[in-house]
Amino acid sequence: MATAATPSVNDALVEFLLRTGDNTLILGHRISEWCGHSPVLEEDIALANSALDLIGQTQLWLGLAGEIEGKGRTADNLAYLRDAAEFRNALLVERPNGDFGFTLMRQFLFDAWHFELLTALTQSKDPRIAEIAAKSLKEVSYHIERSADLIVRLGDGTAESHKRMQDALDQLWSYTGELFIGDAYDDVLAEAGIAPHPASLKDKWLAVVSRTLSEATLKIPSSTFMHKGGKRGIHTEHLGFILAEMQFLQRAYPGATW
Amino acid sequence: MTQPVLPSLDQVRQWLSVVPDPEIPVISLTDLGIIRDVNWDDDTLVVTVTPTYSGCPATSVINLDIENELRARGIEKITLKRQLSPPWTTDWISAEGREKLRAYGIAPPIDGTAADGRLMERIERLASGSNLAVACPRCGSSRTEMVSRFGSTPCKASWRCHDCLEPFDYFKCI
Numbered sequence: 001m002a003t004a005a006t007p008s009v010n011d012a013l014v015e016f017l018l019r020t021g022d023n024t025l026i027l028g029h030r031i032s033e034w035c036g037h038s039p040v041l042e043e044d045i046a047l048a049n050s051a052l053d054l055i056g057q058t059q060l061w062l063g064l065a066g067e068i069e070g071k072g073r074t075a076d077n078l079a080y081l082r083d084a085a086e087f088r089n090a091l092l093v094e095r096p097n098g099d100f101g102f103t104l105m106r107q108f109l110f111d112a113w114h115f116e117l118l119t120a121l122t123q124s125k126d127p128r129i130a131e132i133a134a135k136s137l138k139e140v141s142y143h144i145e146r147s148a149d150l151i152v153r154l155g156d157g158t159a160e161s162h163k164r165m166q167d168a169l170d171q172l173w174s175y176t177g178e179l180f181i182g183d184a185y186d187d188v189l190a191e192a193g194i195a196p197h198p199a200s201l202k203d204k205w206l207a208v209v210s211r212t213l214s215e216a217t218l219k220i221p222s223s224t225f226m227h228k229g230g231k232r233g234i235h236t237e238h239l240g241f242i243l244a245e246m247q248f249l250q251r252a253y254p255g256a257t258w
Numbered sequence: 259m260t261q262p263v264l265p266s267l268d269q270v271r272q273w274l275s276v277v278p279d280p281e282i283p284v285i286s287l288t289d290l291g292i293i294r295d296v297n298w299d300d301d302t303l304v305v306t307v308t309p310t311y312s313g314c315p316a317t318s319v320i321n322l323d324i325e326n327e328l329r330a331r332g333i334e335k336i337t338l339k340r341q342l343s344p345p346w347t348t349d350w351i352s353a354e355g356r357e358k359l360r361a362y363g364i365a366p367p368i369d370g371t372a373a374d375g376r377l378m379e380r381i382e383r384l385a386s387g388s389n390l391a392v393a394c395p396r397c398g399s400s401r402t403e404m405v406s407r408f409g410s411t412p413c414k415a416s417w418r419c420h421d422c423l424e425p426f427d428y429f430k431c432i
């Protein structure tokens with residue numbers, strides 16, 4: 001687009017809902033990959049249940065995106081029939097699972113942000129967004145309590161678990177910056193009181209994250225370099241592999257239902 | 259053509275109060291508190307249902323069960339409405355429902371202990387007041403501990419009892 005025209009509230013809403021729904025969809029899919037592979041049965045169940053919550057929330061967010069977009073696309077259409085460049089999730093959630101500690105660290109960094117986002121969205125001037133946020137927040141409050149608890153137990157655990165958690169944090173930290181970068185769409189929604197500006201969530205997120213990490217005896221990396229691009233559709237190669245698996249059935253058998 | 263007499267709303271609620279939850283069949287949909295409203299819109303019965311968890315796989319089964327039950331009772335025109343707000347809370351589980359859960363072996367939710375996302379503050383708060391003591395549904399002992407925050411369905415956590423040594427489900431507070 002050549003002009004830098006201010007996006008309409010409607011366009012900004014659709015973009016925001018895709019970003020929100022794509023984050024929950026891709027992370028939900030990622031953690032569902034653990035099903036049957038976790039170190040202990042209880043954690044297997046916890047990951048599968050968290051995935052279910054996130055995918056349920058995706059249906060609400062993408063369902064509303066399709067409705068507001070008004071082109072007849074359903075949540076399923078949006079999840080299964082878009083290509084990687086049309087996905088708007090942050091790069092953080094498409095990082096491969098790594099070991100259990102890595103998965104948990106990614107979850108914790110995301111949960112802490114997700115919690116602040118949803119808390120702010122419960123005050124949205126758009127009641128459709130406020131009610132999805134209120135519903136999701138109950139589930140995400142539970143997620144953050146679980147992930148924060150495990151971060152402390154593993155970070156402040158054995159030498160081996162501590163090392164793995166610190167390695168995970170070192171690798172993932174540079175993917176957190178993108179969560180707080182706003183653009184013209186975010187400006188429009190913040191101005192309209194529909195969604196918080198991403199930058200406004202940073203301090204609260206950092207407070208919870210710093211406190212938990214310090215209790216876990218983990219050190220926040222000093223490097224300030226941050227990857228970005230996901231929310232504009234510029235992804236790492238990992239997203240394509242996720243979509244290949246997630247979308248296969250609908251691509252191979254269009255419209256299949258059961 | 260004669261207009262059939264529509265059943266009263268009390269009658270409809272009565273019918274719904276025997277439709278079992280598909281995952282925990284010992285309690286009914288009304289015990290669970292997910293039927294938010296029933297109303298006649300002309301000759302169409304509108305049943306408003308709120309989901310428990312947004313991704314709960316039982317949601318579509320619940321809708322189907324409601325429809326089947328009402329059709330079997332002779333109601334022809336039915337609309338199911340999904341209501342998200344206010345979001346479902348375990349506070350809405352009836353006293354009778356809680357007793358049925360306990361008898362079935364699932365410890366009922368303890369009101370006021372829902373996660374609020376502030377683990378540290380919560381631990382302090384719980385420690386200063388009464389600790390979260392979930393009574394074992396089998397032997398009644400409060401010497402119990404949480405094994406996992408999650409359980410066999412989205413609405414449950416896994417606990418175990420130190421007295422009778424049995425594992426049990428706790429219907430987590432939300």
Ligand SMILES: [Zn+2]
Pocket residue numbers: 394395396397398399419420421422423424
């Ligand atoms: Zn016992």
